[in-house]
Amino acid sequence: xxxxxxxxxxxEEEDKRILKGVDLEVPAGSVHAIMGPNxxxxxxxxxxxxxxxxYEVTEGSATLEGNDLLDMDPxxxxxxxxxxxxxxxxxxxxxGNMTFLRTxxxxxxxxxxxxxxxxxxxxxxxxxxxxxxxxxxxxxKRPVNVGFSGGEKxxxxxxxxxxxxxKMCILDETDSGLDVDAMKLVSEGVNAxxxxxxxxxxxxxxxxxxxxxxxxxxxxxxxxxxxKSGGPExxxxxxxxxxxxILAEMEIDA
Amino acid sequence: MNTAAKPAPTLxxxxxxxxxxxxxxxxxxxxxxxxxxxxxxxxxxEYWKWTRPDSLITATPASAEVFDYDGEPPVFHQVxxxxxxxxxxxxxxxxxxxxxxEGLEIERLSDAAAKDIHWAxxxxxxxxxxxxxxxxxxxxxxxxxxxxDGVVIRATGRISRPVSVFYxxxxxxxxxxxxxxxxxxxxxxxxxxxNGAAAARFSKVVEVDVADGGEFHHVRAQGRDHQRQxxxxxxxxLGAQSVFKSFTMTVNGKLTRxxxxxxxxxxxxxxxxxGAALGDGADGEFHHDDTVFITxxxxxxxxxxxxxxxxxxxxxxxxxxKILVKQKAQKTxxxxxxxxxxxxxxxxxxxxxxxxIYADDVICSHGSTSGAIDEEAMFYLRSRGIPAHIATDLxxxxxxxxxxxxxxxxxxxxxxxDRLDAWLARHRG
Ligand SMILES: Nc1ncnc2c1ncn2[C@@H]1O[C@H](COP(=O)(O)OP(=O)(O)OP(=O)(O)O)[C@@H](O)[C@H]1O
Ligand SMILES: [Mg+2]
Numbered sequence: 043x044x045x046x047x048x049x050x051x052x053x054e055e056e057d058k059r060i061l062k063g064v065d066l067e068v069p070a071g072s073v074h075a076i077m078g079p080n081x082x083x084x085x086x087x088x089x090x091x092x093x094x095x096x097y098e099v100t101e102g103s104a105t106l107e108g109n110d111l112l113d114m115d116p117x118x119x120x121x122x123x124x125x126x127x128x129x130x131x132x133x134x135x136x137x138g139n140m141t142f143l144r145t146x147x148x149x150x151x152x153x154x155x156x157x158x159x160x161x162x163x164x165x166x167x168x169x170x171x172x173x174x175x176x177x178x179x180x181x182x183k184r185p186v187n188v189g190f191s192g193g194e195k196x197x198x199x200x201x202x203x204x205x206x207x208x209k210m211c212i213l214d215e216t217d218s219g220l221d222v223d224a225m226k227l228v229s230e231g232v233n234a235x236x237x238x239x240x241x242x243x244x245x246x247x248x249x250x251x252x253x254x255x256x257x258x259x260x261x262x263x264x265x266x267x268x269x270k271s272g273g274p275e276x277x278x279x280x281x282x283x284x285x286x287x288i289l290a291e292m293e294i295d296a
Numbered sequence: 297m298n299t300a301a302k303p304a305p306t307l308x309x310x311x312x313x314x315x316x317x318x319x320x321x322x323x324x325x326x327x328x329x330x331x332x333x334x335x336x337x338x339x340x341x342e343y344w345k346w347t348r349p350d351s352l353i354t355a356t357p358a359s360a361e362v363f364d365y366d367g368e369p370p371v372f373h374q375v376x377x378x379x380x381x382x383x384x385x386x387x388x389x390x391x392x393x394x395x396x397x398e399g400l401e402i403e404r405l406s407d408a409a410a411k412d413i414h415w416a417x418x419x420x421x422x423x424x425x426x427x428x429x430x431x432x433x434x435x436x437x438x439x440x441x442x443x444x445d446g447v448v449i450r451a452t453g454r455i456s457r458p459v460s461v462f463y464x465x466x467x468x469x470x471x472x473x474x475x476x477x478x479x480x481x482x483x484x485x486x487x488x489x490x491n492g493a494a495a496a497r498f499s500k501v502v503e504v505d506v507a508d509g510g511e512f513h514h515v516r517a518q519g520r521d522h523q524r525q526x527x528x529x530x531x532x533x534l535g536a537q538s539v540f541k542s543f544t545m546t547v548n549g550k551l552t553r554x555x556x557x558x559x560x561x562x563x564x565x566x567x568x569x570x571g572a573a574l575g576d577g578a579d580g581e582f583h584h585d586d587t588v589f590i591t592x593x594x595x596x597x598x599x600x601x602x603x604x605x606x607x608x609x610x611x612x613x614x615x616x617x618k619i620l621v622k623q624k625a626q627k628t629x630x631x632x633x634x635x636x637x638x639x640x641x642x643x644x645x646x647x648x649x650x651x652x653i654y655a656d657d658v659i660c661s662h663g664s665t666s667g668a669i670d671e672e673a674m675f676y677l678r679s680r681g682i683p684a685h686i687a688t689d690l691x692x693x694x695x696x697x698x699x700x701x702x703x704x705x706x707x708x709x710x711x712x713x714d715r716l717d718a719w720l721a722r723h724r725g
Pocket of ligand 2: 085086215
């Protein structure tokens with residue numbers, strides 16, 4: 043599904059290298075997790091994959107189902123099936139959540155050559171999805187993320203994911219800011235979407251989320267690279283011992 | 297009446313023939329006298345620093361090509377309304393509805409002015425005169441002196457069907473000077489709609505007197521003609537517990553200056569003035585000026601100014617807004633917001649927000665900003681599959697939202713939003 047090859051990224055504006063040769067492959071139907079110290083480049087990787095401005099790829103490649111991601115506009119990447127649940131969802135005053143979602147759903151359908159969803163069908167669809175995530179009607183009417191609590195913003199990200207039905211879902215610290223119940227709700231939302239044709243890349247600092255969303259593979263990112271990969275037990279090791287042991291073993295300074 | 301201290305300056309539309317009856321004659325002579333005293337605006341006037349008055353005061357107007365609407369129906373066509381039509385400033389009886397309605401008196405200004413006694417006498421040029429201090433507005437005095445026609449409207453009941461004045465522009469060289477007088481009686485309610493480019497050059501004054509507990513709503517769409525030039529004034533005097541709400545959408549236009557002068561005379565009244573202007577210099581010159589002056593001279597009144605501009609390709613925006621709170625106007629709640637969204641580096645916006653406060657127990661604030669599209673928001677929308685041009689339109693409409701929200705009626709608001717949408721769709725990239 044997602045293939046990242048020796049990806050090197052620096053900031054466009056300054057001479058700062060952030061990703062220093064990321065190699066990662068997420069096969070269709072699998073769930074991979076990325077853990078790693080603050081500032082190691084996890085969010086940068088997710089932004090570069092989804093096409094945010096301000097970064098320059100100096101080397102390497104990233105493909106989604108064989109298509110060159112780095113060559114596409116952000117909206118094309120989305121239409122191709124990529125979705126990023128933001129670590130910090132953006133507030134957009136004046137744009138209603140409902141309008142935003144309907145525009146997004148229909149734009150993607152159009153890009154894929156499908157018919158737009160009727161207003162009535164859309165309403166039914168969003169109500170059902172919102173209910174599963176315990177998002178009330180009021181939140182749908184409000185401007186995108188404006189005045190939402192931290193947890194509400196994260197649930198809203200998952201609602202968008204559920205509505206857009208992407209193939210490759212990247213969740214950047216979706217668990218941070220969630221209370222125990224919300225974490226369960228969000229995990230259930232994610233698990234409901236698990237499918238042989240859909241993959242997940244879950245960025246997190248905590249084992250807790252991975253109890254709910256069982257990963258197939260766990261990667262450790264440090265200083266702009268994937269330095270170690272393993273099974274779910276790797277997450278437990280991090281939870282118990284921190285990164286010091288792993289990094290020492292890899293001879294990397296955190 | 298005294299003769300003018302200085303000779304009257306050459307007036308614009310020298311060939312206009314103002315209608316003049318008994319009382320109107322005096323009002324016009326007085327205005328001509330006042331105009332001679334104050335003189336026409338010049339570029340050196342502080343109040344005209346950012347908007348050149350030159351083209352508004354030449355003897356003949358620059359001609360303006362009549363816009364081809366290509367079958368597009370006029371704004372508000374879906375709204376059930378009483379229609380009054382002026383073509384290049386001349387009343388069109390054929391195209392207008394019957395000028396009557398329950399709780400509503402409507403006459404042409406020329407008819408009212410021909411009468412010996414008329415209620416409009418107490419307002420015509422009177423509110424305009426009040427609005428001449430502390431800042432002079434010579435072109436308003438000129439209008440009072442020279443207006444060829446207009447409508448006078450008196451609402452005595454709560455009128456649900458809006459009165460709509462449509463200004464058709466048919467003649468590339470027309471110079472129209474219209475003056476309306478409106479009286480909303482105590483507890484009455486009136487909605488006035490205005491749209492159309494009107495003329496190559498258009499001068500218009502509306503004087504509106506809202507009595508205690510009255511409500512006046514005003515929604516205006518300033519039309520699409522690229523080359524037209526307009527100077528408009530709204531003078532409002534508000535009684536206790538009255539409501540005044542005015543919204544203006546402006547798209548295109550070589551030069552537009554909309555002045556809005558509001559005076560609170562009764563306690564607990566509300567006045568909101570809002571505007572959304574969109575200009576693309578690629579269509580031709582675009583210069584839009586909102587000049588607002590709100591005087592609080594009563595207790596516990598609320599005023600809002602919400603002016604938004606979306607500018608690109610060299611389009612220019614100007615905002616001059618003032619809130620004056622007199623000493624007795626305690627518990628005033630005044631808020632002024634003027635913002636522009638510059639879609640490229642060529643567009644420009646100048647703003648002069650002012651507060652002058654003599655009462656101590658007031659809440660007043662102003663904020664003036666100009667900025668570009670929020671890149672974070674843009675990326676967020678695009679990351680959800682929304683193409684850049686649609687994302688831009690969404691963010692532009694979002695930017696305009698709090699001005700549009702000042703329109704109370706949903707159907708009218710929807711009409712305005714549709715037009716803004718269409719304008720944006722035509723001006724992508
Ligand atoms: N636009 C930017 N300008 C300056 N520095 C940046 C920018 N973007 C990223 N960085 C730097 O790059 C490094 C990686 O940041 P990134 O946000 O990817 O880390 P992260 O692994 O997601 O961290 P966390 O776990 O705290 O979320 C950090 O040192 C960060 O300060
Ligand atoms: Mg991060």
